[in-house]
Amino acid sequence: MKIKVTTSNDEIRRLVSNAKEKGQIVGLVPTMGALHQGHLSLVQEANKKADFTVASIFVNPTQFDDNSDLENYPRSLDADIHMLEEVNCNAVYVPSSDEVYKDSKPFEFDFNGLNKPMEGEYRAGHFQGVVQVVKRLFEIINPDLACFGLKDFQQYAIIKEMVNQLNIPIDVIGCETIREENGLAMSSRNQLLARKDLQSALLISKTLRLIQQNYRKHSPAELKALAVEPLQKEINLEYLEIADSDRLQPIESWSEAKHARAFIAAKVGEVRLIDNMEIF
Template structure:
């Protein structure tokens, strides 16, 4: 695996790859890699000649300095994992390599930015689009891979790609789960044993919803799901929404696609999860 920390050295190497008409699959991450990330790498390998993973904890998408400080950074272990799965390229730039002083960025991505995660983490998606735009411009990948766990993020990045006419195909990859159903997340490292048991209520509630879904009873289902989560000790619900898959407004009988999304604090750790229903 080749490792780069500067834009210039990476781009010089990628020019050689593109000169050979080889396709590049890109997996952007913030590190603390787990099997969920590796599933994205594996799909990128199947569909491209060269697979590139970035590791960069992006400060502009954190609205809470404590959350940024606490975010796990495990670059040595991450590098070993990427080598084990034969990733071709790692790009792990520093903040000064990605940002020049007081940069200004605002992209009008519509109301989706302010719903759900956007309401609880104002400015988060401006930071996400800012850094993903940078990576796409540096790398110019053929295809980029994102996890379904960040469903709203995928919608927002898709909008950015459309607005900016970026020549990259986006692929949303299924959520990887632990044997007990917990969605894999870099933040799970912060869960105590008790937190982890309480946190299972998120996936259990989503599964219950999937098994009992009825378009006519969406408000009642949403209310019951929220009650199930609120009844669990040590869990503080931010939102539970049964949403139109395209707009993230509350779903109704006319919604072609439906996704249920949940966010909650489990102990001191904030977790998100979702299930695509139709």
């Protein structure tokens, strides 16, 4: 299927409007490009629920707190478009920053504390940039549903909160993390890993799996203590947290949460990686 590629707000709105006039459900998969199978699985999930799927490719400068991270973020537009075509994505929106933010208006949003722990402690202003661009994409494209990967679980939780608070009529769907055969969570940043650092990177998913498999034997604090020491010997650990999946607050007892997840962020060599896994 020939994919429609546009850099224009007016053009993507026209394509979506035409689809909706035919009674079609419109799905959105927001990305920053450098696509991999994880992104493609989001498109495939959107295709199951929507009749017309749009992927956006936009490296949003407002969510980077480190300019070198922004400059080094991998970009591969031609390959991305080809991959999206292979999974029957209908349209791809590839705007400039000026196009995304023209006519945008500031808005107030109460994060309800979801932005404070974990990523919030290490990436100042990151989630303000995320909600700003996602809200803008929702306004421009006006989808009926949008798919987000659960590898960025804190981001997903914040976007759900934004949609609920602002009464945006879009179904936000969380999709499971896609992993390499060795367990490493697929990420655009993986291609920046030096070969020598790959085994160290694998410790992240192995540690999450260890926590998941042993939570009945240990308290959250005991599991964190068991996991942190071997990690710190191999990688630059920023945080390992066991938190309530709804509030994202750390828990001291399993009885504090109906659902719990373990979260890790670390620098492996020069590459910052995040991952998380549901415990129960």
